[in-house]
Amino acid sequence: MPYNDHGVSIIFVVPKILGQKLGSAEQLVLAELKKLKTGDFDSTLVEKIKSELYRNYLQSMESNSYKGNMFATAFGRYQTIDNLLQYPNKLMAITKADIVNIAQKYYGDNYLAFYSKMGFPKKQKIEKPGYKPLAAKKNETSVYAKHFSAIPQTNQKQTFVDFDKDINRISVSEGLKLNCVKNPVNNVFSLTVNFQVGHKNITELKYAVDAMNYAFPEGSSLDKFKAAIAGSGCTYSILGNESYTTVEITGFDSHFDESVALIGSLMENPSLEQSKVENLYDAEKTNRKLERNEPENVADALLSYVKYGKLSEYIQRLSLSEIKALQAGQLVESFKSVYDYGADIHYVGNLDPEKVAASCKATFKATGAKKVDTPVVMDLNQYAENTVYFVHKKKATQSNIYFFANGPAYNPGNQADIDAFNLYFGGDFSGLVLQEIREYRSMAYRAGAKFVPPLLKGKETYFIGNIGTQADKTIEAITVFDSLVRFMPSKAERTEMIQQYLMLSATSKRPHFRDLSEQITAWQKQGFQTDPVQVKQKAYENLKFDNIEQFYKNNLAKKPVVICIVGDKNQINTKELNKFGKLVFVKESELFSK
Structure with missing residues (x-):
């Protein structure tokens, strides 16, 4: 909790819409908690979680906003700054036995199970108040504003971005361009690979990028691949938009080659189960039902229609029947086709740029043989009258x-x-x-x-x-x-x-x-x-x-x-x-x- 107050653990679970009761979903949660209390889990999992939390902490500390909120929270808890900054040391000292002890202490039978069922409660319409709004004093200044304005300001020297000196550009190959930036804070690297094509030109990519987050290298399994990723201390995501298909990797510089090689093995020979594609269809079906329930979403679709007419993304996207017909192999091939286009790679870290370039060249084999205009900027409809x-x-x-x-x-x-x-x-x-x-x-x-x-x-x-x-x-x-x-x-x-x-x-x-x-x-x-x-x-x-x-x-x-x-x-x-x-x-x- 963010204050000097009691803590609380909340476990949220959504049962399957068909065939699963709330009670059975609760029992599944309790069964997993029992594993924690009895130590029925691999101790290497603890080390992987600690590594991920430590990496997240280091990245959070890059933000001044996060630091400010962290100090404010510490103040509310009567926690000293020295104690607060001991978090990394305390985190890395946690053992499997500590987790078992905590689970046994706090996750017993004394808990509240709150069930929420689908329903349509009667809405109470509140009448508008009869009073008139207060007239604002438009041309007056408050005492606080006067005081604030009187505070002397510091003339901060402006530091401009230098397009040539602040980044190191390397042409890796015909299809790959690398941009390197020094990490001045910690040893956490980030690697962003922007393939120069998106779902505006390859429609199936909109769904292929989502599916690839559930893919694994051929000959492996999703669980084994995720375990290997966690073991290397990195995380990844695959996403895209109308202009680009993007692979993002974040990890420790000391495991850079290992992390990039793992993602490379996924991209070179991805394997995708058809059940994951069916899950995407179910999720999209739900999203489309919900989007039309909310007037804000309909308004966004209307604005897109006004701007682009029949080329609106809401109209041009695949229909539900077309999504249902998608095959895992089809999505895999759509994703692999991005290698035919060039890629801009953005690395932030402390490794030698030439070393990064060599690793990227061996991993991301974009040929650049095909080209489309990026970013995609569609022409707007023109209006001659209100x-x-x-x-x-x-x-x-x-x-x-x-x-x-x-x-x-x-x-x-x-x-x-x-x-x-x-x-x-x-x-x-x-x-x-x-x-x-x-x-x-x-x-x-x-x-x-x-x-x-x-x-x-x-x-x-x-x-x-x-x-x-x-x-x-x-x-x-x-x-x-x-x-x-x-x-x-x-x-x-x-x-x-x-x-x-x-x-x-x-x-x-x-x-x-x-x-x-x-x-x-x-x-x-x-x-x-x-x-x-x-x-x-x-x-x-x-x-x-x-x-x-x-x-x-x-x-x-x-x-x-x-x-x-x-x-x-x-x-x-x-x-x-x-x-x-x-x-x-x-x-x-x-x-x-x-």
């Missing part, structure tokens, strides 16, 4: 609303203006949108807006806004948001605050060393040749309110805006929506594949 898309969601008590407008082609030289506008217009509690809609009028639970830059230079930016509000406040909330878009208030007195925030936040936004090489790659694809802060800092220093107003007038004020609404039409005067643009009703079923 339009309102409405999806009826029966009995939805809230309306989920998005606003979309096409923007200009992205130029990294304009990023400072985008930052300033985003902060002024939609910047959390200091931005116009949240203040005017939520704080001053209590019309929404959430509200925000911003211009979104693409991942590639020259591709189109776009404006996105969102509101979550009670159904009966839908028209009123849209009216206020629309007025902000069409007649943005001029509050030039906020310029200094925006300027200071942008300048100060820039000094603290240097990428974490584990993310550095991937971030540099992403910046370069956006068109930056040096640290973006270097490009933007002078613009921040010379920022005038006119920069914000001019950006707004050029890119939003008179642009067609598309409004996406998912809500209950019986609680909304849909005729009123016509004043915001052409009204189009969309069936929910049109937004999703079968």
Whole structure:
């Protein structure tokens, strides 16, 4: 527990939907606890767990936020810092006998078994309070704010990212590029292999990457492979998106070759049981049922439809029948096909880069024979008139609303203006949108807006806004948001605050060393040749309110805006929506594949 209080152990188990009772699931848990109490487990498992926990501790200590929370928790427990920092030593001294003793002491018959069954309880509708919201004192400053502002600030020297000196680039082979970054903190390495193809170009990869997390090298078994992975002190995950297929490995530098070789054996000859594919189908079937139950998910699908039409990821994905028909061998071959494409490898650690390059060359045999454009940035639908898309969601008590407008082609030289506008217009509690809609009028639970830059230079930016509000406040909330878009208030007195925030936040936004090489790659694809802060800092220093107003007038004020609404039409005067643009009703079923 995070406080000076009693502890608690919670074991959560979900029985199989068909054929398993809650009581039998409970007995399975008790049987495993009995093994702990009697010592019926391999002592090597203890060492593997200790290694994993120690690695996790070292990685957590890389974060200043984690350290701050750790110290705050220690304070609440009346724990000294010296005692707190003894955690690694205490952890590594734990024996199998210690675990048996703890299990016998705390996991006896004195426990609460809480059963939760499926049901549909009657919901109590709470009436809205009759009082009016308090009027905020918009132009006044609190005593605390004055005190905080008076605290002298330290002028921290800005350290820019050097694209050439901060990473070591090695061309390993025709298809492999290696980027190495020094780990200045500990001996835990991270290796990220980004194969240059994703499920936008190979549809089955969306499911193949999930399945590969349950695969094992040919001639082995999943349990044996997982045990070998744990024995090497590493962990791995295989994931992907529309642009890339990624393999992530984290472990100790002292076991680098062993860890990478294990993953290499998996990738070279993966074996996958058909039952694991069936599990993926069952999980996807459940996810798709749940996604349409939540209005937020339907709203996200509607926004994707507005942006990309029939090319929306919700429509282009495999149908459930197609997923059910997938075979283990088919997914294995789809995954192995990523070797035909190049790979960018990002290593963070303390080994000789040439040694890392040699190990990667022997393990990841990407040929680069095939090429596709990465990252994938799809072209946006273009709109010539204001339009309102409405999806009826029966009995939805809230309306989920998005606003979309096409923007200009992205130029990294304009990023400072985008930052300033985003902060002024939609910047959390200091931005116009949240203040005017939520704080001053209590019309929404959430509200925000911003211009979104693409991942590639020259591709189109776009404006996105969102509101979550009670159904009966839908028209009123849209009216206020629309007025902000069409007649943005001029509050030039906020310029200094925006300027200071942008300048100060820039000094603290240097990428974490584990993310550095991937971030540099992403910046370069956006068109930056040096640290973006270097490009933007002078613009921040010379920022005038006119920069914000001019950006707004050029890119939003008179642009067609598309409004996406998912809500209950019986609680909304849909005729009123016509004043915001052409009204189009969309069936929910049109937004999703079968």
